[in-house]
Amino acid sequence: MATGNLVVIVGPMYSGKTSELISFIEIYTLGKKKIKVFKPLLDNRYNETSIVSHSNTSVKAIPINNSAEILPRLDGDEKAIFIDEIQFLDESLREVVVEMINSGKDVYCAGLDLSYKNNPFKVTSLLMSHADTVIKKKAVCHECGEYKGTITYKTVENGGEIDVGGFEKYIAVCRDCYLELNKSKQNQNKLQNQGG
Numbered sequence: 074m075a076t077g078n079l080v081v082i083v084g085p086m087y088s089g090k091t092s093e094l095i096s097f098i099e100i101y102t103l104g105k106k107k108i109k110v111f112k113p114l115l116d117n118r119y120n121e122t123s124i125v126s127h128s129n130t131s132v133k134a135i136p137i138n139n140s141a142e143i144l145p146r147l148d149g150d151e152k153a154i155f156i157d158e159i160q161f162l163d164e165s166l167r168e169v170v171v172e173m174i175n176s177g178k179d180v181y182c183a184g185l186d187l188s189y190k191n192n193p194f195k196v197t198s199l200l201m202s203h204a205d206t207v208i209k210k211k212a213v214c215h216e217c218g219e220y221k222g223t224i225t226y227k228t229v230e231n232g233g234e235i236d237v238g239g240f241e242k243y244i245a246v247c248r249d250c251y252l253e254l255n256k257s258k259q260n261q262n263k264l265q266n267q268g269g
């Protein structure tokens with residue numbers, strides 16, 4: 074039996090990763106292929122049992138706490154496995170995914186490549202290394218309007234590097250606007266510290 078393919082879809086928030094994942098799901102379901110869709114329970118923005126895009130299309134998904142919950146949920150005859158928001162899962166997802174492609178399943182993963190601090194999410198980097206295809210999506214920059222948005226900027230100060238949310242705290246920007254916004258944030262902080 075031939076091994077499966079690994080496709081990893083990455084990019085900033087609002088770049089259409091979930092929409093792209095859903096269009097691949099459609100291809101398998103139209104072809105009446107058996108599939109399973111997973112998403113981390115942590116991502117409860119819209120719904121705990123569906124993956125939902127910003128343009129509001131949705132597909133039913135099995136919520137999981139960690140990557141160890143994936144293999145026990147399989148029947149064995151699935152043709153493809155889809156996993157959204159991989160940045161919220163543990164690094165052992167790599168071994169789980171490699172086992173699935175080695176056993177002949179196609180695997181489609183979508184998630185953030187970079188945090189709002191411009192740090193790579195390790196689990197995404199690991200999966201990109203194993204991928205047959207990496208699809209790097211862009212968003213429209215919220216600041217300058219160019220179709221060059223490659224990073225997510227956090228507009229509020231609170232919360233850590235893992236912090237579920239949407240437009241109330243995150244925007245997608247291009248690299249130039251990201252640097253500009255961080256520069257003005259630093260200047261503001263400096264002024265505040267000087268009592269200005």
Ligand SMILES: Nc1ncnc2c1ncn2[C@@H]1O[C@H](COP(=O)(O)OP(=O)(O)OP(=O)(O)O)[C@@H](O)[C@H]1O
Pocket residue numbers: 084085086087088089090091092093125126127128185211212213214215222245
């Ligand atoms: N700045 C933007 N650039 C592009 N699309 C945007 C933007 N803001 C909102 N959208 C909408 O978001 C849709 C993409 O949403 P989708 O949920 O697929 O993105 P995503 O990359 O999975 O986001 P997230 O990482 O937040 O889950 C687009 O089709 C568009 O309707």
Ligand SMILES: Cc1cn([C@H]2C[C@H](O)[C@@H](CO)O2)c(=O)[nH]c1=O
Pocket residue numbers: 086116118158185187188189190225226233234235236237238239243
């Ligand atoms: C950019 C970024 C998004 N997120 C969250 C916001 C959303 O719930 C999800 C991206 O779709 O990831 C983080 O937890 N950390 C980050 O650095």
Ligand SMILES: [Zn+2]
Pocket residue numbers: 214215216217218219246247248249250251
């Ligand atoms: Zn910009």
